[in-house]
Amino acid sequence: MLIWFLPVFLVILMIGMPVFFALLFAPGALLILEGQTRDLTLLYRNLYNGMDSFPLMALPFFMLAGEIMNRGGITIRLVEFSQAIMGHLRGGLAHVNILSSILFAGLSGSAVADTSALGSTLIPAMEKNGYTRKFAAAITAASSVIGPIIPPSGIMIIYAYVMGESVAALFLAGIVPGILVGVGLMVMVRIMADRYDLPKAERIVHHDQRISTLEYWVSFVLLRLNLGGIIYALTGFSGIRSERVLDDGTTIGPAAWTIWLTLAVCLVVAHLILMAYRKQVDHDFRMVCKKAVAPLQTPIIILGGILIGVFTPTEASAIAVAYALFVSFFVLRSMKLRDLGPVLARSAMGSATVLLLVGAAVSFKTVVALSMAPQVLADFILSLSENPLVLLFLINILLFIVGMFLDAGPAIIILGPILGPIFVEMGVHPVHFAIIMSVNLTVGLATPPMGLVLFVASSVSGERVETISKAILPFLAVEVAVIFLITFVPAISMTIPRLTGFVTP
Amino acid sequence: MGALLGPIRVLKVVNDYLLQLGRALAVVALAIMVIVILAQVFFRYVLNSALPWPDEAARFMMLWLTGLIAPMAYRRGGFVAIDMLEQALPRRTGGILALTLLVLSLFVLAVGIQIGWSEVTGFGGRFATASLYLPISITFDEWFRIPRSWMMASLLVGFALLILVNVELILRQVVTLFGNPDDLPPLAELDSAGAE
Numbered sequence: 001m002l003i004w005f006l007p008v009f010l011v012i013l014m015i016g017m018p019v020f021f022a023l024l025f026a027p028g029a030l031l032i033l034e035g036q037t038r039d040l041t042l043l044y045r046n047l048y049n050g051m052d053s054f055p056l057m058a059l060p061f062f063m064l065a066g067e068i069m070n071r072g073g074i075t076i077r078l079v080e081f082s083q084a085i086m087g088h089l090r091g092g093l094a095h096v097n098i099l100s101s102i103l104f105a106g107l108s109g110s111a112v113a114d115t116s117a118l119g120s121t122l123i124p125a126m127e128k129n130g131y132t133r134k135f136a137a138a139i140t141a142a143s144s145v146i147g148p149i150i151p152p153s154g155i156m157i158i159y160a161y162v163m164g165e166s167v168a169a170l171f172l173a174g175i176v177p178g179i180l181v182g183v184g185l186m187v188m189v190r191i192m193a194d195r196y197d198l199p200k201a202e203r204i205v206h207h208d209q210r211i212s213t214l215e216y217w218v219s220f221v222l223l224r225l226n227l228g229g230i231i232y233a234l235t236g237f238s239g240i241r242s243e244r245v246l247d248d249g250t251t252i253g254p255a256a257w258t259i260w261l262t263l264a265v266c267l268v269v270a271h272l273i274l275m276a277y278r279k280q281v282d283h284d285f286r287m288v289c290k291k292a293v294a295p296l297q298t299p300i301i302i303l304g305g306i307l308i309g310v311f312t313p314t315e316a317s318a319i320a321v322a323y324a325l326f327v328s329f330f331v332l333r334s335m336k337l338r339d340l341g342p343v344l345a346r347s348a349m350g351s352a353t354v355l356l357l358v359g360a361a362v363s364f365k366t367v368v369a370l371s372m373a374p375q376v377l378a379d380f381i382l383s384l385s386e387n388p389l390v391l392l393f394l395i396n397i398l399l400f401i402v403g404m405f406l407d408a409g410p411a412i413i414i415l416g417p418i419l420g421p422i423f424v425e426m427g428v429h430p431v432h433f434a435i436i437m438s439v440n441l442t443v444g445l446a447t448p449p450m451g452l453v454l455f456v457a458s459s460v461s462g463e464r465v466e467t468i469s470k471a472i473l474p475f476l477a478v479e480v481a482v483i484f485l486i487t488f489v490p491a492i493s494m495t496i497p498r499l500t501g502f503v504t505p
Numbered sequence: 506m507g508a509l510l511g512p513i514r515v516l517k518v519v520n521d522y523l524l525q526l527g528r529a530l531a532v533v534a535l536a537i538m539v540i541v542i543l544a545q546v547f548f549r550y551v552l553n554s555a556l557p558w559p560d561e562a563a564r565f566m567m568l569w570l571t572g573l574i575a576p577m578a579y580r581r582g583g584f585v586a587i588d589m590l591e592q593a594l595p596r597r598t599g600g601i602l603a604l605t606l607l608v609l610s611l612f613v614l615a616v617g618i619q620i621g622w623s624e625v626t627g628f629g630g631r632f633a634t635a636s637l638y639l640p641i642s643i644t645f646d647e648w649f650r651i652p653r654s655w656m657m658a659s660l661l662v663g664f665a666l667l668i669l670v671n672v673e674l675i676l677r678q679v680v681t682l683f684g685n686p687d688d689l690p691p692l693a694e695l696d697s698a699g700a701e
Binding site for chain 2: 012013014015016017018019020021024025028040041044045047048051052053054056057059060061063064066067109110111112113148154155157158310311314315318319321322341342344345346347348349350351352353354355356357405406407408409410442445449450452
């Protein structure tokens with residue numbers, strides 16, 4: 001009897017009940033019909049306990065950090081920086097759009113924020129440069145799906161929590177697939193540039209830019225610290241700081257002064273390299289790069305903190321908020337105190353709806369476990385084929401279709417607990433499967449007829465959704481190809497988490 | 506249908522007021538969450554002495570944030586749904602479908618608020634929280650240990666506000682179906698961040 005809750009759920013979901021209510025209604029109604037009204041309390045408790053979680057707190061914080069970063073100033077800096085690097089290529093602004101999305105993805109985990117922020121600056125600029133508006137809107141929408149794949153990522157936090165995976169592992173696993181989507185799109189733009197004769201653009205938009213003294217010094221210090229840090233990490237291979245074994249068999253680490261001296265030397269080397277580089281480039285290029293340093297430090301702080309193992313993702317997200325506030329209030333001065341209330345309210349409202357969904361998903365999951373649904377479904381799936389590769393192919397198609405109609409977050413919440421265990425049982429690594437699901441459903445944000453990102457791109461550009469849907473097809477083809485690549489070559493997603501020890505081989 | 510417009514206006518004023526209050530409190534809760542977690546990081550890594558309470562305090566705030574501001578998101582259409590069928594159907598049929606779904610949602614909320622009440626007033630709510638205290642004298646000599654029911658009340662309040670919103674939406678839907686939708690006082694539009 002309880003097995004019916006899945007069909008009931010699907011029907012009420014399809015006819016338009018909000019996902020939150022549907023997740024509670026279907027199991028609740030069947031429990032009542034079965035006379036197990038006492039288990040309703042269990043549903044309620046799981047809803048509450050599902051939201052009462054420390055790891056989940058990363059979600060509101062990353063949303064907030066993204067919102068703060070989004071308030072002017074930062075978007076334009078990223079775009080100008082990307083343009084200084086790729087603007088002179090054929091199809092320049094299209095490349096710039098993609099590169100900006102990759103950089104933006106490291107600051108915010110949201111494809112919608114990406115589309116509205118980059119779209120409102122880049123779509124008019126591309127039109128002025130001679131692109132059609134539909135092409136500009138399509139490439140903005142297509143590249144924005146990189147946002148939730150490269151960390152930080154809202155949907156990966158949700159997946160990790162609902163499925164009991166490590167957020168850090170999923171974050172690290174998403175880096176290469178996200179860049180791969182970007183590179184794939186750039187290749188497509190390159191091909192189209194030849195065929196449709198897409199224009200080049202100037203590398204520098206605004207000449208003779210000025211920079212405030214504080215920002216100058218912030219970039220100055222950050223650049224040297226980062227480069228010095230990289231060089232310092234490399235000295236680890238040289239053996240200067242390695243442990244020594246004494247005669248009696250005990251080992252001692254390097255003396256404190258060796259560490260500090262190495263670090264100091266590294267910083268000096270970094271400084272000399274940067275000073276040498278400064279002579280090579282012209283003033284305008286230097287200014288554009290300098291202005292991008294403070295925003296681009298955010299992903300380094302987040303990932304660096306998690307990688308070194310200093311912060312949990314939740315703490316890293318709170319630090320990202322603090323850093324975003326510091327940058328926008330003091331360095332860029334793009335935010336005023338009165339902007340803070342609306343930004344907090346927007347993030348609070350977004351978080352609240354997602355948190356309720358996650359809580360409801362946790363109660364839904366208990367009933368999924370109580371019913372025989374996973375077993376029945378597993379039997380059905382295994383009856384189709386016993387070859388995991390064939391099944392992964394089929395699951396990709398299923399996820400793609402689901403992605404057409406449902407947003408990524410709710411889809412992951414609903415399908416993760418049902419599909420995840422089946423594939424993990426078959427030997428697919430949980431983190432690999434998480435990436436397959438996340439990337440696939442994220443691309444679903446840009447697929448017609450129901451693509452959240454398409455709607456946003458339409459409202460930003462003023463172009464009709466149908467027109468953008470047609471123009472986006474070549475880019476979607478690239479993204480589908482990348483999805484299959486990720487699915488059948490696990491090393492793409494698994495290498496970084498394995499090397500850093502966040503996933504046991 | 507004119508008879509319904511009176512209650513709708515009253516409900517709108519009540520909801521406007523309560524939800525604005527909820528929004529303001531949720532904003533404060535989010536700000537406190539950030540401060541508390543940053544304090545935790547500071548004390549643990551800089552001062553090397555971890556505080557016992559930030560984790561629980563931040564979760565306390567997050568639960569209240571959800572309960573207080575989610576109803577506003579619901580009222581402004583922020584709850585994700587697949588509304589393709591409703592759009593595709595003729596206006597009247599689609600309206601009846603929407604009304605049915607609202608009533609079913611009310612059913613979920615009604616069951617939820619009953620369980621919520623018995624949970625908060627029941628056995629589990631009487632336990633104390635692990636680490637949350639409030640001073641109850643001006644000299645900070647006496648401390649009151651916050652019971653878990655204070656934390657659990659967040660979802661109950663959330664359900665109560667959701668019911669208010671749901672009833673308002675039902676009444677509005679009835680007027681849209683059988684009366685003149687132009688008479689309805691307009692609702693604010695959604696302005697929210699998303700996880701996607």
